[in-house]
Amino acid sequence: MCLQAATVALSTALAISCAAKSEPVPAQQPPPQQQEQPSEEKGIVITGTLQPTVEAGGWLVKTEEKSYLLLNIEDYRTKHWFQEGQKVRARGEEDLEVMTIYQQGTPFRLFSLEPVE
Helix, strand or coil: CHHHHHHHHHHHHHHHHHHHHCCCCCCCCCCCCCCCCCCCCCCEEEEEEEEECCCCCCEEEECCCCEEEECCCCCCCCCCCCCCCCEEEEEEEECCCCCCCCCCCEEEEEEEEEECC
16 A cells, blocks of 8 residues: 555656646647749740650750740640640749759749640
């Protein structure tokens, strides 16, 4: 009985001691900001020709000055005009922070892509 009382007393003392030394609860973090949707005024406009990358699955817009690697082309791949050699106009922005498996072109995040006649 004495051992049981000592165990209870020690457990209680330990719980009180730990509670006194616990870290303060941090204030609730504000919700993460939603990514701003691109507007028609943002980014740059490039005009060039669609070309596949050497590595399978990638696509470039080749202009006279440079090649741009299209990062988010999911919405455009199924368009009837999306094919090698098609002249296109793309609005977007260079994204130099992204890493890809493709070894060609400046990464370019699309806001819009359309064929040019």
